[in-house]
Amino acid sequence: MKRKIRSVRTWGPGLLLVSPSILLIGFFVYGLIGWSANISTTNQNSRFERTAGTAADAHIGLANYTNLFSSPDFIQSLKHLGILAVFYIVGALFFGMLWALLLEKGVRAEGLFRAVYLFPMAVSMFASGVVWNWLLNSDTGAGASGLNQLFEMVGLGFLKNHWWVSSPTWGIAAIAIPAVWQLSGYIMALFLAGFRGIPADLREAARIDGASEFQLYRHVLFPQLSPIALSALIILGHMSLKMFDIIMAISGEKNVYTSVPMVTMWTLTGQQDFARAAAVAIILLVFVGFLVVPYLVHNARQEKNT
Amino acid sequence: MTRVRTKVAVVLAATALVAVSACSSSDTNKPSGTGAAVKNVEVFTWWAAGGEKAGLDGMISVFKKDCSQYTFVNAAVAGGGGDKAKTLLANNLKAGNAPDSFQAHAGGELSDYIANGQVEDITAVFKAAGLDTAFPKDLLDQITVAGKVYSVPADIHRANMVWVNPLVLKKAKLDPAKAPATVKDWIADLAKLKAAGVATPLALSKGFAEEMLLESTLLGDLGVDKFNGLYDGKTKWDGADVTAAINDYKTLVSYSNTDRETMDWDAAMSKYLLPTDPKTATGGYQLMGDWVPAQILSLKMPESSYMYWPAPGTDGVYQWLSDSFTLPKGAKNPEGDKCWLKVVGSAEGQKAFNLVKGSIPARSDATSEGYPKYQQWAMEQWKAAKLAPSLAHGSAGPGAWNNDVQTALSAFSANSDVPTLQKSLVAAAGKYANWRSTVG
Numbered sequence: 001m002k003r004k005i006r007s008v009r010t011w012g013p014g015l016l017l018v019s020p021s022i023l024l025i026g027f028f029v030y031g032l033i034g035w036s037a038n039i040s041t042t043n044q045n046s047r048f049e050r051t052a053g054t055a056a057d058a059h060i061g062l063a064n065y066t067n068l069f070s071s072p073d074f075i076q077s078l079k080h081l082g083i084l085a086v087f088y089i090v091g092a093l094f095f096g097m098l099w100a101l102l103l104e105k106g107v108r109a110e111g112l113f114r115a116v117y118l119f120p121m122a123v124s125m126f127a128s129g130v131v132w133n134w135l136l137n138s139d140t141g142a143g144a145s146g147l148n149q150l151f152e153m154v155g156l157g158f159l160k161n162h163w164w165v166s167s168p169t170w171g172i173a174a175i176a177i178p179a180v181w182q183l184s185g186y187i188m189a190l191f192l193a194g195f196r197g198i199p200a201d202l203r204e205a206a207r208i209d210g211a212s213e214f215q216l217y218r219h220v221l222f223p224q225l226s227p228i229a230l231s232a233l234i235i236l237g238h239m240s241l242k243m244f245d246i247i248m249a250i251s252g253e254k255n256v257y258t259s260v261p262m263v264t265m266w267t268l269t270g271q272q273d274f275a276r277a278a279a280v281a282i283i284l285l286v287f288v289g290f291l292v293v294p295y296l297v298h299n300a301r302q303e304k305n306t
Numbered sequence: 307m308t309r310v311r312t313k314v315a316v317v318l319a320a321t322a323l324v325a326v327s328a329c330s331s332s333d334t335n336k337p338s339g340t341g342a343a344v345k346n347v348e349v350f351t352w353w354a355a356g357g358e359k360a361g362l363d364g365m366i367s368v369f370k371k372d373c374s375q376y377t378f379v380n381a382a383v384a385g386g387g388g389d390k391a392k393t394l395l396a397n398n399l400k401a402g403n404a405p406d407s408f409q410a411h412a413g414g415e416l417s418d419y420i421a422n423g424q425v426e427d428i429t430a431v432f433k434a435a436g437l438d439t440a441f442p443k444d445l446l447d448q449i450t451v452a453g454k455v456y457s458v459p460a461d462i463h464r465a466n467m468v469w470v471n472p473l474v475l476k477k478a479k480l481d482p483a484k485a486p487a488t489v490k491d492w493i494a495d496l497a498k499l500k501a502a503g504v505a506t507p508l509a510l511s512k513g514f515a516e517e518m519l520l521e522s523t524l525l526g527d528l529g530v531d532k533f534n535g536l537y538d539g540k541t542k543w544d545g546a547d548v549t550a551a552i553n554d555y556k557t558l559v560s561y562s563n564t565d566r567e568t569m570d571w572d573a574a575m576s577k578y579l580l581p582t583d584p585k586t587a588t589g590g591y592q593l594m595g596d597w598v599p600a601q602i603l604s605l606k607m608p609e610s611s612y613m614y615w616p617a618p619g620t621d622g623v624y625q626w627l628s629d630s631f632t633l634p635k636g637a638k639n640p641e642g643d644k645c646w647l648k649v650v651g652s653a654e655g656q657k658a659f660n661l662v663k664g665s666i667p668a669r670s671d672a673t674s675e676g677y678p679k680y681q682q683w684a685m686e687q688w689k690a691a692k693l694a695p696s697l698a699h700g701s702a703g704p705g706a707w708n709n710d711v712q713t714a715l716s717a718f719s720a721n722s723d724v725p726t727l728q729k730s731l732v733a734a735a736g737k738y739a740n741w742r743s744t745v746g
Contacts, residue, residue: 016318047421047744048706061588073713083550142505143577143588165567168720239672253389254513254709256717257567270393271706272418274400300694 033285040064040278049113049273053196064279074280077259080172081287084260085240087176091230092236096187101217103188104195114192118185125182130251132178136250138162164250164257178246183239185201187232194228195221230295237291242286322526327332328558348379349631350395351409354390357600361663365460368655373645381405385680392705399424399539400496404634406643410699412449412459414537414741418704419632420456421745426633427454431644437651444693445626448701451745457617457630458651463664464524464684465595465696466617466625474590478502485615489526489554499590509578509589510562511571516715517698517708519593520555526619528693534633537702539696539739544731552724552731563589567719572601584611593617595627595699597678600664608681616687624691627699628668707738 043050043058049067051060068074091231099117103110120128135146141161144152148160164174198221206220244262251258261280267278347369359382366378377686388409395408404424410416419425432438432455438446439458449455472482478498485490499507510516525533535541542548559566563578567618571594573628578589580602592598602612616623631650633643649655656667659678666685674682691704695702697711714730717723 009311013318016315016322019318020322045420046704046706048704109734133568136568137565138564138568141564162564165720166566168717243585251568252513254712254716256713256720257565259713266393267709270389270396271709272396272400272422273706 033154033282034280037282042275043198043275044102044275047255047293049276063124065283068276068279068283071257073259074261074264076169076256077264079169080258081241081260082244083170084176084179085237087173088179088240088243089233089236091176091180092184093232095184095189098196099188100195101186101192104192114189117188120182121186123182124245126245128178128182129246132181133244133250136163136174136177138165140159168256172260175243175247175250175258178250179240179243182246185272187236190228190232191225194225198224232297234291238288241291243290271302313527317676319582324699329400330510338377341376345375345377345637345639345642346379347373347646348405349405349646350380350383350391350398350405352383352409353393354384355670356604357597357662357664361461361659361661363666364654364658364662366626368652369646369660372649372655373642374465375559376386376639376642376645378646379406381718387551389542390529396534399634402636403588404636404638406634406637406639407572407631408634409629410457410632412457412628413701414697414707415705416449416457416581416702417451417741417745420451424635425456426635426640427456428458428644428647429453429455431647432458432651435648435651440610440651440653440669442668442688442693443475445668447627448693448695449628451629451742455744457632458647459628459630459668460650460656461660461663462624462668463595463597463629463665463699464616464624464687465518465619465627465629465699466623466694467527467594467596467598467614468580468617469575469594470615471584471587471590471611472613473585474499474504478590479590482613483615485621486618488619489523489551489558493554493557493561497592500561503589505588506561506563506578507590508558508564509574509592510559511569511574512567513570513712514698514708515571515574515594516559516597516719517712518696519558520552520618520711520715521625521696521698522593522620523555523558524548524551525555525623525625525694526617526715530620530694531624532671536735537697538742539735543735544728547555548731549724549728551730556724558720559722564697568674569743576605581610588645596680596684597664599678603664613639615678620694622691623694624688625694627687627701629665651710680735703738707734709733710746711735 021245041059041061041064043054043056043060043063050056056059099113103113107113120161122163137144137146137148139145140148142163144160147163151157151159161172164171166174202220203216206216211220242262243260243268247258247260247263248266253263265277265280265284268274268280351462353359353363362380366380369378383394395405399419399422410419416425431622432690437458438455445459446455447463449457449459469487472507475482475531478495478501480495480498481569486495488569496507510519524536527550528541529605532541532547536543536548563574566574569577575594575598576590579587579592581663582626583588584607598612598614599609602609614619631647633640633647637643651669653667653672656669657676660667660681662679666672666677666688670689672685674685677685697703697708700708711731712732714727714734716728717730718727
């Protein structure tokens with residue numbers, strides 16, 4: 001009896017402290033996810049998409065999902081999503097690591113450089129998208145502007161290309177450029193913190209053992225950074241799946257070059273195809289879940305072990 | 307120690323209760339006493355800037371005079387073609403948060419709202435205000451669905467217009483005032499321009515602009531009756547005449563700028579057709595609706611810098627689009643809204659609105675004095691012309707049809723594949739051509 005009362009007193013206040021968060025997240029996140037999932041199994045679409053003969057509120061199972069997956073436009077947008085995610089993640093990791101490597105040894109104006117690399121993250125993605133729309137203008141002829149004109153001016157004319165208009169399948173890789181520009185500073189900050197967190201004696205020990213710079217990084221420092229690289233990968237992965245404002249600002253919707261599920265969801269909502277839009281949202285959630293859930297499980301297991 | 311812990315626990319519990327109750331009590335985002343709410347007339351448009359805002363302001367001042375017992379609440383959402391506004395509106399209507407009136411394109415686009423039971427039948431309001439005789443009969447026919455009218459047209463724009471840079475045409479010894487008689491003649495003129503060294507004879511932009519070019523080509527090649535049949539199932543999209551028109555469209559696109567997918571119509575106009583120094587223009591023609599003069603005026607360029615004529619092969623046909631106002635179901639102030647709709651349909655309201663907006667009144671009894679030069683010409687044309695609707699601007703069919711065609715055209719811009727485009731158009735027509743009969 002006494003033991004029970006003591007344990008309530010132990011976890012009681014803690015529970016009270018987090019209970020507002022639990023309730024809010026429970027409703028606004030999980031409750032609304034459930035609501036969306038429910039809508040996606042109904043017939044609440046425009047009259048052209050509705051299963052014939054059924055009422056709008058009726059449940060029609062996974063018909064919206066099979067409808068989406070049998071549409072070549074949606075499959076194309078999934079391909080685009082994959083291409084964009086790969087280029088974006090690799091690009092941001094590469095440049096983030098590059099800046100972090102350059103800065104971690106300590107340079108004179110490190111504060112200035114860090115601010116310069118980190119600043120793009122503070123800019124609204126839509127605003128930067130508007131500017132990148134001009135920079136990525138696809139004209140390569142006499143009227144070239146933006147990056148194409150810059151290449152021409154510095155003698156790198158052979159680099160001129162049509163950016164995201166060059167190919168209906170691969171053109172979307174060009175959209176990774178503004179996204180990498182925006183987020184590589186954040187990845188740099190992650191890796192920089194990681195580098196700084198490695199005890200100096202490890203480097204001393206490696207140097208005493210005769211390791212070259214390259215061996216030092218490859219065998220001592222990078223392995224220490226793998227948890228950070230993993231969390232950076234997860235963050236970039238889920239951000240790439242949700243990329244919307246950059247694409248709307250640069251190429252807009254109803255565009256076969258840069259269609260992605262998020263933009264499809266927007267167009268469907270505007271057409272009042274609510275159930276199909278909800279289905280796209282749930283599909284995206286499942287993809288993000290594939291990324292995030294194993295990571296959380298892995299983290300939880302690690303914490304249990306330590 | 308225990309007393310501190312108890313106090314902390316009590317405070318936390320109280321905070322939790324307050325947080326939960328605060329979330330559940332807010333169900334409206336408009337704080338208003340019942341008295342004030344009944345007097346407000348909330349009107350939702352996408353006219354938040356430029357000549358369109360000026361026109362709306364003109365109509366608001368007429369409203370203030372004629373419906374002085376009500377207060378006008380301007381719920382405009384910015385964004386030219388209204389795409390963002392339409393999505394926001396769809397959300398609001400679904401949530402049961404309808405404005406007192408909203409702007410919608412009359413015709414096919416409105417059918418979405420009618421089919422979803424989101425707008426009221428205002429045939430009675432029409433008759434009471436005498437509007438059933440004030441609008442041209444063809445227009446009334448094309449906006450009547452199952453014998454009922456659901457919106458009041460405020461303005462008329464024309465989609466099948468070509469805008470010309472006379473200085474560029476003179477380079478190829480072409481007469482800028484003389485319109486080519488058919489689409490094939492226009493293609494010949496474009497070839498002459500190309501031969502004379504003009505880099506991009508036709509300025510084209512993304513999305514609805516490509517759709518407008520395709521529609522004008524179809525209208526010019528098929529004629530107005532067959533064209534109108536495309537949108538109600540009478541004309542087949544897989545016919546040989548449509549194939550020929552699509553091939554003409556392909557030729558036209560080949561004379562356009564390669565960066566058409568990256569810019570909107572106003573950027574394409576400023577870059578190719580009418581740059582700051584019109585002599586340096588690299589484009590000779592642009593097919594666009596008659597909101598162009600207002601744009602050129604806002605760029606402070608003189609009227610002499612451009613000329614215009616109806617798209618080749620479409621002379622005598624007015625491809626119309628109309629912004630109109632509705633009475634939503636569940637509006638909080640239907641009486642105030644009916645007063646607003648009367649203003650929208652009145653001669654005075656339409657004059658105040660269209661004078662500064664760049665469009666023409668929908669009423670057939672409107673007089674053209676006081677209007678700028680283009681609008682006077684347009685009003686003359688409106689009186690005598692045959693009418694054709696426009697899919698790109700919501701008068702010919704529902705929004706989803708418009709979206710599907712635009713997506714198919716962006717694919718065509720990439721691969722210039724005529725059979726694939728025709729297949730997509732046939733599929734879209736098969737899905738949507740019965741839009742009139744599937745309404746409510």
